[in-house]
Amino acid sequence: MGYKVAVVGATGNVGREMLNILAERAFPADEVVALASRRSLGTEVSYGDKTLKTKTLDNYDFSDTDIALMSAGGDISKEWSPKIGAQGCVVIDNSSAWRYDADVPLVVPEVNPGAVDGFRKKMIIANPNCSTAQLVVALKPLHDLFVIKRVVVATYQSVSGAGKEGMDELFTQTRAVFVTDPIENKKFPKRIAFNVIPHIDVFMEDGYTKEEWKMMVETKKILDPKIKLTATCVRVPVFVGHSEAVNIEFEKPVTADEARDILRSAPGCLVVDKHEPGGYVTPIDAAGEDATYISRIREDITVENGLSMWIVSDNLRKGAALNAIQIAESLVNRKLLTARKRAA
Numbered sequence: 503m504g505y506k507v508a509v510v511g512a513t514g515n516v517g518r519e520m521l522n523i524l525a526e527r528a529f530p531a532d533e534v535v536a537l538a539s540r541r542s543l544g545t546e547v548s549y550g551d552k553t554l555k556t557k558t559l560d561n562y563d564f565s566d567t568d569i570a571l572m573s574a575g576g577d578i579s580k581e582w583s584p585k586i587g588a589q590g591c592v593v594i595d596n597s598s599a600w601r602y603d604a605d606v607p608l609v610v611p612e613v614n615p616g617a618v619d620g621f622r623k624k625m626i627i628a629n630p631n632c633s634t635a636q637l638v639v640a641l642k643p644l645h646d647l648f649v650i651k652r653v654v655v656a657t658y659q660s661v662s663g664a665g666k667e668g669m670d671e672l673f674t675q676t677r678a679v680f681v682t683d684p685i686e687n688k689k690f691p692k693r694i695a696f697n698v699i700p701h702i703d704v705f706m707e708d709g710y711t712k713e714e715w716k717m718m719v720e721t722k723k724i725l726d727p728k729i730k731l732t733a734t735c736v737r738v739p740v741f742v743g744h745s746e747a748v749n750i751e752f753e754k755p756v757t758a759d760e761a762r763d764i765l766r767s768a769p770g771c772l773v774v775d776k777h778e779p780g781g782y783v784t785p786i787d788a789a790g791e792d793a794t795y796i797s798r799i800r801e802d803i804t805v806e807n808g809l810s811m812w813i814v815s816d817n818l819r820k821g822a823a824l825n826a827i828q829i830a831e832s833l834v835n836r837k838l839l840t841a842r843k844r845a846a
C-alpha cells in the first residue's frame with residue numbers, strides 16, 4: 503500500500519513545486535491531497551497529469567494521512583504542525599517555525615540523513631532555509647576532508663524566495679518601468695526592479711537580518727556547531743534561483759583542483775567551472791534543476807587554506823520542495839514510516 507500525502511500550501515510557489523516533484527520522482531503515494539487557505543477552495547493544481555481540486559486546511563482530518571508537506575508559512579505551521587503530528591501524521595515543514603527546536607530534526611539528506619531518526623519526538627521534521635540548503639550541500643564534502651573553520655557568504659536571492667507575491671512585485675514593477683506607470687513597493691522595502699536590496703527578513707538587535715542569522719544557526723545545526731559563518735543576504739531581481747559568493751577557510755591545506763575533484767563526485771553537487779566566458783552557472787541555468795551547481799572555484803591567497811567559490815541552485819527545488827521530498831523518501835527508504843490503514 504502506498505502513502506497518503508497532503509501538500510499544505512499547494513497553491514503557493516513551493517507547494518506547486520512539491521506536487522511537480524512528487525509526480526516526477528514517482529513518490530510512492532496512493533493519494534495526494536492539495537490544501538490551502540479558504541481563499542483557494544476549489545482552485546485546480548497539477549499533480550503529474552492529474553488535476554487536484556484544492557481543499558481547505560481548516561478542520562481537515564489528518565488521521566489517515568501519512569505525510570504532510572507544509573509550505574504555508576511560519577504562523578500556520580506553529581498552529582497546525584503540532585495538531586497534525588498529534589494525529590500521527592509526520593509533518594515536513596518548510597517554514598522557520600521549528601528549525602531551531604532541539605526536538606525537531608533539521609535535515610538536508612545529502613548532509614545529515616541520520617538526523618531524521620529523531621522525528622518521533624514531535625512528529626515534525628524541518629527543512630532548512632533555501633540559502634542554507636544549497637550552501638551545506640557544497641560545504642559538507644569539503645568539511646569532511648579539510649575541516650571548515652570559517653565561512654563568509656554573500657547571497658543573491660531571487661524574488662520567488664519571498665513567495666508568489668514577491669514574483670508578482672518584480673513583474674509588476676518591471677512592467678511599470680517600461681510603461682512609465684507609478685511604482686509601488688508592497689512586498690519588498692525598496693524597489694526590486696533594476697535594483698538590489700541588502701535586507702531579507704527582519705532586523706535583529708546586532709544589526710544582522712534574521713535571514714543572515716538563519717544561515718549561521720542552521721549551518722551549525724546541520725553540519726557542525728564549530729563552523730563560524732557570517733552572511734550578507736541580498737534580494738536581487740531574479741525570478742528563480744539563489745546564488746552565493748562563498749569564501750571558506752579550512753584547517754587543512756586544499757587546492758582548487760582538489761576541491762573541484764571532490765565536489766564533482768559529491769552527492770547533489772554539479773561542478774561547472776571553465777575559465778572562459780559563460781563557463782559558470784547562473785540562476786537561469788539552475789532554475790528547474792535539482793543540482794547544487796558550483797563554479798568559480800579558486801584559491802584565496804589572502805588567507806591560509808582559503809577557497810572562494812560561486813554556488814547556485816533553484817531555491818524552490820533544492821531550497822524547499824525537493825529537499826522536503828528527499829526527506830520523505832529517506833523516511834520510506836529507512837523504513838521509518840508505514841502507510842496507515844485507510845477506509846476503502
Ligand SMILES: NC(=O)c1ccc[n+]([C@@H]2O[C@H](COP(=O)([O-])OP(=O)(O)OC[C@H]3O[C@@H](n4cnc5c(N)ncnc54)[C@H](OP(=O)(O)O)[C@@H]3O)[C@@H](O)[C@H]2O)c1
Pocket residue numbers: 510511512513514515516517537538539540541542559560572573574575576578596597598630631632662663664665666667817818821822
Ligand atoms: N520560496 C522559497 O524559496 C522558500 C524556500 C524555503 C522555504 N520557504 C517557505 O515555504 C513557505 C511557503 O513559501 P512560498 O514561497 O510557497 O509562499 P507563497 O507562494 O506565498 O504560498 C503560500 C501558501 O500558503 C498558503 N496559505 C496561506 N495562508 C494559509 C492558511 N491560513 N491556511 C492554509 N494555507 C495557507 C497559501 O494558500 P492561498 O493561495 O490560499 O493563500 C499558499 O498556498 C514559507 O514558510 C516560506 O518561508 C520558501
